[in-house]
Amino acid sequence: xxxxxxxxxxxxxxxxxxxxxxxxxxxxxxxxxxxxxxxxxxxxxxxxxxxxxxxxxxxxxxxxxxxxxxxxxxxxxxxxxxxxxxxxxxxxxxxxxxxxxxxxxxxxxxxxxxxxxxxxxxxxxxxxxxxxxxxxxxxxxxxxxxxxxxxxxxxxx
Amino acid sequence: xxxxxxxxxxxxxxxxxxxxxxxxxxxxxxxxxxxxxxxxxxxxxxxxxxxxxxxxxxxxxxxxxxxxxxxxxxxxxxxxxxxxxxxxxxxxxxxxxxxxxxxxxxxxxxxxxxxxxxxxxxxxxxxxxxxxxxxxxxxxxxxxxxxxxxxxxxxxxxxxxxxxxxxxxxxxxxxxxxxxxxxxxxxxxxxxxxxxxxxxxxxxxxxxxxxxxxxxxxxxxxxxxxxxxxxxxxxxxxxxxxxxxxxxxxxxxxxxxxxxxxxxxxxxxxxxxxxxxxxxxxxxxxxxxxxxxxxxxxxxxxxxxxxxxxxxxxxxxxxxxxxxxxxxxxxxxxxxxxxxxxxxxxxxxxxxxxxxxxxxxxxxxxxxxxxxxxxxxxxxxxxxxxxxxxxxxxxxxxxxxxxxxxxxxxxxxxxxxxxxxxxxxxxxxxxxxxxxxxxxxxxxxxxxxxxxxxxxxxxxxxxxxxxxxxxxxxxxxxxxxxxxxxxxxxxxxxxxxxxxxxxxxxxxxxxxxxxxxxxxxxxxxxxxxxxxxxxxxxxxxxxxxxxxxxxxxxxxxxxxxxxxxxxxxxxxxxxxxxxxxxxxxxxxxxxxxxxxxxxxxxxxxxxxxxxxxxxxxxxxxxxxxxxxxxxxxxxxxxxxxxxxxxxxxxxxxxxxxxxxxxxxxxxxxxxxxxxxxxxxxxxxxxxxxxxxxxxxxxxxxxxxxxxxxxxxxxxxxxxxxx
Numbered sequence: 092x093x094x095x096x097x098x099x100x101x102x103x104x105x106x107x108x109x110x111x112x113x114x115x116x117x118x119x120x121x122x123x124x125x126x127x128x129x130x131x132x133x134x135x136x137x138x139x140x141x142x143x144x145x146x147x148x149x150x151x152x153x154x155x156x157x158x159x160x161x162x163x164x165x166x167x168x169x170x171x172x173x174x175x176x177x178x179x180x181x182x183x184x185x186x187x188x189x190x191x192x193x194x195x196x197x198x199x200x201x202x203x204x205x206x207x208x209x210x211x212x213x214x215x216x217x218x219x220x221x222x223x224x225x226x227x228x229x230x231x232x233x234x235x236x237x238x239x240x241x242x243x244x245x246x247x248x
Numbered sequence: 249x250x251x252x253x254x255x256x257x258x259x260x261x262x263x264x265x266x267x268x269x270x271x272x273x274x275x276x277x278x279x280x281x282x283x284x285x286x287x288x289x290x291x292x293x294x295x296x297x298x299x300x301x302x303x304x305x306x307x308x309x310x311x312x313x314x315x316x317x318x319x320x321x322x323x324x325x326x327x328x329x330x331x332x333x334x335x336x337x338x339x340x341x342x343x344x345x346x347x348x349x350x351x352x353x354x355x356x357x358x359x360x361x362x363x364x365x366x367x368x369x370x371x372x373x374x375x376x377x378x379x380x381x382x383x384x385x386x387x388x389x390x391x392x393x394x395x396x397x398x399x400x401x402x403x404x405x406x407x408x409x410x411x412x413x414x415x416x417x418x419x420x421x422x423x424x425x426x427x428x429x430x431x432x433x434x435x436x437x438x439x440x441x442x443x444x445x446x447x448x449x450x451x452x453x454x455x456x457x458x459x460x461x462x463x464x465x466x467x468x469x470x471x472x473x474x475x476x477x478x479x480x481x482x483x484x485x486x487x488x489x490x491x492x493x494x495x496x497x498x499x500x501x502x503x504x505x506x507x508x509x510x511x512x513x514x515x516x517x518x519x520x521x522x523x524x525x526x527x528x529x530x531x532x533x534x535x536x537x538x539x540x541x542x543x544x545x546x547x548x549x550x551x552x553x554x555x556x557x558x559x560x561x562x563x564x565x566x567x568x569x570x571x572x573x574x575x576x577x578x579x580x581x582x583x584x585x586x587x588x589x590x591x592x593x594x595x596x597x598x599x600x601x602x603x604x605x606x607x608x609x610x611x612x613x614x615x616x617x618x619x620x621x622x623x624x625x626x627x628x629x630x631x632x633x634x635x636x637x638x639x640x641x642x643x644x645x646x647x648x649x650x651x652x653x654x655x656x657x658x659x660x661x662x663x664x665x666x667x668x669x670x671x672x673x674x675x676x677x678x679x680x681x682x683x684x685x686x687x688x689x690x691x692x693x694x695x696x697x698x699x700x701x702x703x704x705x706x707x708x709x710x711x712x713x714x715x716x717x718x719x720x721x722x723x724x725x726x727x728x729x730x731x732x733x734x735x736x737x738x739x740x741x742x743x744x745x746x747x748x749x750x751x752x753x754x755x756x757x758x759x760x761x762x763x764x765x766x767x768x769x770x771x772x773x774x775x776x777x778x779x780x781x782x783x784x785x786x787x788x789x790x791x792x793x794x795x796x797x798x799x800x801x802x803x804x805x806x807x808x809x810x811x812x813x814x815x816x817x818x819x820x821x822x823x824x825x826x827x828x829x830x831x832x833x834x835x836x837x838x839x840x841x842x843x844x845x846x847x848x849x850x851x852x853x854x855x856x857x858x859x860x861x862x863x864x865x866x867x868x869x870x871x872x873x874x875x876x877x878x879x880x881x882x883x884x885x886x887x888x889x890x891x892x893x894x895x896x897x898x899x900x901x902x903x904x905x906x907x908x909x910x911x912x913x914x915x916x917x918x919x920x921x922x923x924x925x926x927x928x929x930x931x932x933x934x935x936x937x938x939x940x941x942x943x944x945x946x947x948x949x950x951x952x953x954x955x956x957x958x959x960x961x962x963x964x965x966x967x968x969x970x
């Protein structure tokens with residue numbers, strides 16, 4: 092058990108956990124930020140995705156000792172009120188079914204849009220295909236990503 | 249959030265502070281009757297509070313099918329409610345609050361009558377209360393947007409201001425329902441009520457439950473039925489910081505810890521080795537051989553129609569055997585449950601489709617009465633039938649009892665994949681007979697499969713024709729008008745857990761039927777879509793067993809996909825177009841046209857799907873489209889991705905890597921055309937999109953390659969050489 096300092100959604104936290112504790116369990120169990128989901132624990136489903144400097148990363152693959160000193164954004168911190176262009180686009184396109192994978196999908200899309208402000212279908216396929224939605228919301232997700240991209244480009248002068 | 253009959257009575261007893269109307273499938277009841285010691289058992293109720301908020305308490309579980317939004321729409325329509333002030337409360341089971349499970353695509357049919365009646369009754373009571381307060385004629389008032397309005401005097405009152413008076417009025421027996429032309433909410437594309445919670449991470453699933461003092465558990469289960477531990481390092485597990493105990497329960501050895509991670513580490517440290525499986529342990533390859541042999545037995549005949557006199561004698565016969573594998577449900581939220589077992593009481597928080605079964609079985613396990621077990625139903629991160637079984641709740645209860653603390657049991661992904669209640673494998677033998685003119689005159693379909701074993705058979709259950717038919721939807725209710733028809737079911741024992749999956753038993757039968765009907769069309773050189781339409785002539789209504797199929801509706805969805813898809817247009821080399829259709833239990837009718845392309849490695853890819861759907865009256869068009877899209881993706885997974893295989897009694901797959909599911913890159917363009925969306929009543933949509941998509945894909949792959957697809961998932965041999 093050691094102490095680690097990390098920043099989540101702009102707040103600094105000191106947590107006492109084993110140094111191999113994956114970030115997903117620090118977020119969920121220690122900080123009670125349950126918007127980040129556990130789905131597989133081995134980095135193949137994308138449910139636990141969070142952002143670091145705008146880049147989408149798998150929180151189940153980051154042990155505490157590596158998370159130390161770093162800063163992350165979870166779905167709870169993506170916007171104050173659900174107003175991030177991705178969140179709005181997700182609602183506008185009625186993407187969610189069961190909704191369980193959607194926080195990870197939204198944050199994966201945020202990472203995608205940071206690197207590709209006007210993504211093609213091929214880029215969307217390449218980036219989003221690392222994540223699993225068993226309800227099959229992919230068609231609407233694709234539309235939502237394009238809608239969010241348009242909204243974000245319109246915001247950027 | 250305990251909302252049993254007790255809670256209803258408590259809610260009803262609040263009386264004057266609100267207007268409460270309970271409902272079940274037979275009638276409505278108000279607060280006064282409910283609290284007078286009557287025997288009324290509600291299946292849900294509405295409560296309009298003094299602040300005008302409308303709460304709908306209902307037992308249907310939300311698992312992505314959008315059911316709670318569409319049920320609220322039914323209520324709001326008749327109540328003339330303000331949509332922004334409707335809240336949903338999840339009901340929990342109780343002795344007086346039975347049968348609140350979710351499955352079989354039944355929710356919208358169940359709610360159609362009861363919720364509109366409850367809404368209309370409340371509206372009439374509120375209108376009467378307002379009219380009496382103003383001293384005006386009842387029929388000079390109207391309801392809109394959560395208010396009663398008297399236009400003549402330009403007065404209006406919010407529902408909240410009227411609940412006191414309205415609650416004193418009798419509940420009308422037969423409130424007048426709107427005619428369809430007056431609907432304002434039903435049929436309007438409506439966003440999910442819980443959408444904002446989902447995109448902000450506030451939605452709480454089973455895995456997100458936290459209760460004070462809760463410990464975490466991870467359970468090591470026997471890999472094959474009857475396996476015994478050979479060795480384990482209990483001390484090593486206990487030495488992991490945070491591990492509290494190692495407990496033995498009937499289904500394995502659990503590590504209980506302060507945190508999820510400590511329980512996972514403790515389980516790894518336990519290094520439990522199980523003894524080797526016996527040589528006769530379950531093997532899916534050997535099982536497939538047994539099924540194949542069984543498919544040639546006579547079986548239990550579920551339908552027999554002898555060709556009428558004058559039918560041409562059979563001069564030619566074709567036959568084929570279709571093999572259907574095991575599949576996992578693989579919802580992204582793995583099985584989990586929080587149980588808090590105390591003396592004479594237990595509280596459960598579970599993502600379940602079957603709260604009543606869960607309550608009964610947990611009570612039985614703990615030696616409690618059902619009403620000593622409170623069941624809280626959470627949001628469900630994917631159900632698909634898996635959560636009709638309650639195994640994970642029984643495990644959690646046993647662990648909590650042993651650990652003497654509230655415990656959250658979380659299954660790992662491999663736990664979930666290897667210990668599922670799988671969609672059972674089956675083998676289908678089909679044959680067709682043709683007369684001397686080449687006309688198809690006989691159809692035979694024998695399904696060899698296994699009944700699900702999520703719970704023991706009810707004592708006294710009679711295995712009659714209706715019972716066997718229930719297990720072979722899609723086979724016995726073949727809609728095509730062959731003069732001679734024989735369908736049969738051969739039950740084959742299956743020692744691994746298996747249960748209902750999305751679309752229950754229909755997917756395997758509809759795959760075999762719709763793929764073989766293409767073969768029959770091919771023999772005569774007839775276009776498979778035209779052939780289907782030809783074979784759906786004859787009487788418009790087909791009654792078989794408990795199912796009534798309206799052939800006009802099935803023909804109509806075929807005609808719509810034919811017209812919308814450009815069915816006859818040429819396709820590029822290495823591309824193919826396929827068709828399939830189904831009438832789901834005679835309720836929801838769907839036809840698909842699928843275009844596939846075969847890539848350079850010989851892998852089929854679905855490029856486009858055109859769907860025509862007749863699910864009767866459409867309550868929420870968004871929900872219908874979502875379910876078709878999701879059903880298509882589900883079908884792409886089972887047609888082209890992973891299967892479950894068993895060796896040594898154990899499922900060989902354990903992740904989304906070895907049990908593949910469709911992903912974004914596998915997603916085709918999907919067009920949904922709603923047909924007859926203004927029908928007299930609605931039918932379910934969660935399951936019906938699944939069965940016909942796989943055969944449509946298989947038929948398209950045949951069109952592209954000339955290879956008949958008779959087993960799943962589709963694995964082509966030298967596809968581009970054909």
